Amino acid sequence: MTKTFKLALLTSTLLGGAAAAQDVTLTIESWRNDDLTIWQDTIIPAFEAAHPGIKVVFAPSAPAEYNAVLNSKLQAGSAGDLITCRPFDASLELYNQGHLADLSDLGAMANFSPVAKSAWQTDDGAATFCVPMASVIHGFIYNADAFEQLGLTAPTTNEEFYAVLDAIKADGSYIPMAMGTNDQWEAATMGYNNIGPNFWKGEEGRQALIKGEQKLTDEGWVAPFRELAKWKDYLGDGFEAQTYPDSQNLFTLGRAAIYPAGSWEISGFNAQADFKMGAFPPPVAAAGDTCYISDHTDIAIGMNAKSPNAEAARTFLDWVGSPEFATLYANALPGFFSLNSTAVEMSDPLAQEFVSWREKCQSTIRSTYQILSRGTPNLENETWNASANVIRGAETPEAAAERLQAGLASWYEPQK
Amino acid sequence: MASRKPVRWHIAVFLAPAVLVYTALMIIPLFGTLAQSLMNKDATGERVFVGLQNFARLFGDAIWSDAFWNALANNTWFFVIHMLVQNPIGIALAAILSTPKLRMAAFYRTAIFIPTILSFVIVGFVWKLILSPIWGIAPGMLDAVGLKFLFAPWLGREETALTTLALVSVWQFVGIPMMLIYAALLSIPDEVIEAAEMDGITGWSQFWKIKLPLILPSIGIISILTFVGNFNAFDLIYVAQGALAGPDFSTDILGTFLYRTFFGFQLQLGDPYMGSAIAGSMFGIILVGVCIYLFGIQTRLRRYQF
Numbered sequence: 001m002t003k004t005f006k007l008a009l010l011t012s013t014l015l016g017g018a019a020a021a022q023d024v025t026l027t028i029e030s031w032r033n034d035d036l037t038i039w040q041d042t043i044i045p046a047f048e049a050a051h052p053g054i055k056v057v058f059a060p061s062a063p064a065e066y067n068a069v070l071n072s073k074l075q076a077g078s079a080g081d082l083i084t085c086r087p088f089d090a091s092l093e094l095y096n097q098g099h100l101a102d103l104s105d106l107g108a109m110a111n112f113s114p115v116a117k118s119a120w121q122t123d124d125g126a127a128t129f130c131v132p133m134a135s136v137i138h139g140f141i142y143n144a145d146a147f148e149q150l151g152l153t154a155p156t157t158n159e160e161f162y163a164v165l166d167a168i169k170a171d172g173s174y175i176p177m178a179m180g181t182n183d184q185w186e187a188a189t190m191g192y193n194n195i196g197p198n199f200w201k202g203e204e205g206r207q208a209l210i211k212g213e214q215k216l217t218d219e220g221w222v223a224p225f226r227e228l229a230k231w232k233d234y235l236g237d238g239f240e241a242q243t244y245p246d247s248q249n250l251f252t253l254g255r256a257a258i259y260p261a262g263s264w265e266i267s268g269f270n271a272q273a274d275f276k277m278g279a280f281p282p283p284v285a286a287a288g289d290t291c292y293i294s295d296h297t298d299i300a301i302g303m304n305a306k307s308p309n310a311e312a313a314r315t316f317l318d319w320v321g322s323p324e325f326a327t328l329y330a331n332a333l334p335g336f337f338s339l340n341s342t343a344v345e346m347s348d349p350l351a352q353e354f355v356s357w358r359e360k361c362q363s364t365i366r367s368t369y370q371i372l373s374r375g376t377p378n379l380e381n382e383t384w385n386a387s388a389n390v391i392r393g394a395e396t397p398e399a400a401a402e403r404l405q406a407g408l409a410s411w412y413e414p415q416k
Numbered sequence: 417m418a419s420r421k422p423v424r425w426h427i428a429v430f431l432a433p434a435v436l437v438y439t440a441l442m443i444i445p446l447f448g449t450l451a452q453s454l455m456n457k458d459a460t461g462e463r464v465f466v467g468l469q470n471f472a473r474l475f476g477d478a479i480w481s482d483a484f485w486n487a488l489a490n491n492t493w494f495f496v497i498h499m500l501v502q503n504p505i506g507i508a509l510a511a512i513l514s515t516p517k518l519r520m521a522a523f524y525r526t527a528i529f530i531p532t533i534l535s536f537v538i539v540g541f542v543w544k545l546i547l548s549p550i551w552g553i554a555p556g557m558l559d560a561v562g563l564k565f566l567f568a569p570w571l572g573r574e575e576t577a578l579t580t581l582a583l584v585s586v587w588q589f590v591g592i593p594m595m596l597i598y599a600a601l602l603s604i605p606d607e608v609i610e611a612a613e614m615d616g617i618t619g620w621s622q623f624w625k626i627k628l629p630l631i632l633p634s635i636g637i638i639s640i641l642t643f644v645g646n647f648n649a650f651d652l653i654y655v656a657q658g659a660l661a662g663p664d665f666s667t668d669i670l671g672t673f674l675y676r677t678f679f680g681f682q683l684q685l686g687d688p689y690m691g692s693a694i695a696g697s698m699f700g701i702i703l704v705g706v707c708i709y710l711f712g713i714q715t716r717l718r719r720y721q722f
Contacts, residue, residue, distance in 0.1 A: 238549020
């Protein structure tokens with residue numbers, strides 16, 4: 001089996017190499033397989049119309065496999081010309097290994113603020129290696145029709161949040177919250193890092209953790225786990241085996257009332273759900289408290305340093321950094337908020353709601369992404385496991401925090 | 417005058433393609449991996465020889481060794497389920513199929529064998545859907561016979577996930593021991609059976625006393641195939657539970673542990689050196705297992721000549 005597979009691989013690589021010789025074709029590596037049609041129907045045609053002679057192929061792989069697949073392709077020299085960049089260390093490592101080209105001198109870089117670029121720079125900020133595309137904002141999407149039917153309004157404080165959940169549960173016609181622990185990452189990304197910033201006070205807590213002034217066992221970092229532990233009672237039957245697509249479907253089919261979300265869900269939900277949707281930011285402890293949101297610099301695009309089509313690739317990247325692309329992308333994919341300094345008009349009401357939180361709340365990024373996931377054990381991956389365990393009730397919030405802290409301290413100097 | 421034996425070129429010529437392909441695709445990578453497990457990066461990112469340091473880390477550092485022993489224990493349980501469930505059922509099915517009175521034997525044989533030729537991906541997704549607490553047909557079917565209370569999200573519970581997956585794998589592969597034993601049963605000469613019947617040994621006692629001893633070598637081969645297959649398993653767990661082998665690593669087997677380490681996962685970057693160390697350990701485990709079988713069991717099996 002392995003033998004035939006390898007032979008098939010060899011043959012296809014040879015044939016593929018021979019076929020790609022003439023017109024300049026740029027291949028984009030990406031994990032956004034959900035966006036395939038948008039790239040093919042909207043973004044790529046717009047670029048190709050303006051730049052004859054350059055063809056672009058969008059070749060995504062599954063999100064959970066992307067990093068592994070990309071690393072192997074880069075090492076084998078078979079990766080595409082353009083690489084969609086994960087934020088922070090995953091891409092930084094690729095740059096350090098010489099897989100990503102330095103793009104600091106690209107004209108379009110002037111269109112981005114230092115904060116937007118920070119996720120794709122060396123630690124000293126000397127080199128930028130990916131063109132920022134978008135950030136995603138966390139919060140909760142709710143079924144507005146269901147809320148109206150039950151006479152509920154979007155909660156702002158923690159107390160109201162549980163009151164709403166209790167009311168939905170008591171009524172019984174909807175599952176209060178659509179989330180499962182089978183795939184684990186939702187528990188960490190849409191759970192822990194969604195509600196967490198309100199407890200660890202956004203950037204303040206995140207920076208303190210990086211500097212070693214706070215520990216994961218401090219109240220601000222354990223409290224979100226305590227909240228997650230309470231979620232268990234509001235999830236659907238058999239949530240332990242519920243996958244991410246299951247949760248999406250439960251919500252869009254109108255069977256669940258609240259969905260702990262990332263803004264990237266908006267376009268998919270708009271297409272699937274036939275009820276009115278609303279969104280609210282993670283609830284705060286008391287009314288009037290400063291709210292913090294996870295506004296995570298999530299996606300950028302860089303150039304394979306070994307690309308034979310460097311000239312064409314830079315042309316494409318310059319275009320990605322333009323306001324034209326920003327408008328196109330933000331409207332084709334509501335929920336991916338442009339990082340471009342030029343303000344972008346968005347027509348989607350749900351996307352407008354999400355982006356409006358930037359005005360009243362403090363923005364931060366996911367706590368585990370910068371620097372803290374450089375070692376083994378990897379803090380981000382451990383957080384997936386810990387968050388899922390806490391929701392299932394298999395581990396207490398304190399024990400989970402203890403374990404994460406021990407893992408981090410085992411390799412991260414400032415935390416020792 | 418001594419007659420010189422002609423050089424028999426044709427042997428080399430006929431062997432060459434297989435030897436070349438096998439060497440290029442199996443032997444060189446195998447030794448490459450074993451060699452890589454003795455290397456690591458130094459501070460400048462250069463590849464250096466580090467001796468057994470990777471293995472010392474794998475077995476000495478609690479972060480690595482806990483994960484390794486957990487994967488090995490899960491893998492052993494995975495194997496035990498196959499030995500206790502798959503192989504006895506396979507033998508029983510073969511025994512039933514080989515009874516001459518059974519009608520539609522060819523149909524049953526095919527139906528039971530078909531899952532074996534399905535892709536892991538199909539099997540994984542189909543069973544995930546069947547067992548899904550939300551859309552699955554398992555809760556509905558149990559409800560129809562009044563046993564709804566027995567249903568649980570099996571794949572999502574630490575206590576049951578691994579056993580469930582092992583049973584799915586058994587469902588998929590039960591056709592293989594069945595076919596091998598079936599062939600072995602058919603090759604027992606009629607004279608032996610007739611002689612047994614003359615001596616008054618029929619029915620169950622005929623199976624236990626005559627047929628089973630004759631098919632023991634086949635059972636041995638099946639056991640070793642199961643062992644090698646199980647300790648190399650990866651696909652089903654990966655398809656059903658992902659590379660993190662949830663819940664809480666309760667379905668993590670050596671294959672998924674190797675994948676996560678070698679290729680990396682999400683923010684965890686791949687570490688080919690530690691990955692090779694794990695692959696080397698897997699190779700060692702399988703080698704030891706096969707050797708125990710070959711020298712400890714196979715040589716003691718009695719063979720019967722007809």
